[in-house]
Amino acid sequence: MQKILIAALCLSLFLAGCSGNGLGSSSNPDSSSASSQSAPEEVLDCGEYIDGNTGEVLDTAPLIQFAAAAQEGKAAKVYIQKTTAEGDPIGYTLTYQDGVYTLLVDSRADQFAAEEDRKISEYTYSNLVTFPSPGGVDGDLTFTEWWLTDNPELTAETAWEEESAGFLLLATRSNG
Numbered sequence: 001m002q003k004i005l006i007a008a009l010c011l012s013l014f015l016a017g018c019s020g021n022g023l024g025s026s027s028n029p030d031s032s033s034a035s036s037q038s039a040p041e042e043v044l045d046c047g048e049y050i051d052g053n054t055g056e057v058l059d060t061a062p063l064i065q066f067a068a069a070a071q072e073g074k075a076a077k078v079y080i081q082k083t084t085a086e087g088d089p090i091g092y093t094l095t096y097q098d099g100v101y102t103l104l105v106d107s108r109a110d111q112f113a114a115e116e117d118r119k120i121s122e123y124t125y126s127n128l129v130t131f132p133s134p135g136g137v138d139g140d141l142t143f144t145e146w147w148l149t150d151n152p153e154l155t156a157e158t159a160w161e162e163e164s165a166g167f168l169l170l171a172t173r174s175n176g
Helices: 002-018 061-071
Strands: 044-050 076-083 089-097 100-106 120-125 127-138 141-149 167-175
Touching (some): 061 076, 061 127, 076 167
Antiparallel strands (some): 089 100, 100 120, 141 167
């Protein structure tokens, strides 16, 4: 009986080592193995929103897809590029994961900024709030403001009045 237990133990140790579940590492990082650890949540890439500061109406589908995914509690990211008045690109990578919005702002290409301001900065917020811009209708165009904030009650009327309202990510233009 003891020999059978020792043989079974050796066999199970051998099999565990071969499957990559032991102390060694598997040579195939994509191989699936039974593990009690859950895989990291996949982040939905919603694409890019590039605003060249031209005043043209842009496709807001990446922003809308991002907001919908976040509202459903799904991890998502969107890249936004805005342009300074001088034409320098500023990149914003917005991610949502585990109830937190993280904004990375890359201002390293801003040639007219002070040297110490040309950097990548990170900010976190608990809410993404959108609403029509006050007075945000110009002919057939409607403007929508996208705010990152820790105040879920932020409104169009209070956003510009509150000192710590949050971060105005962008104002989009759409037809009608």
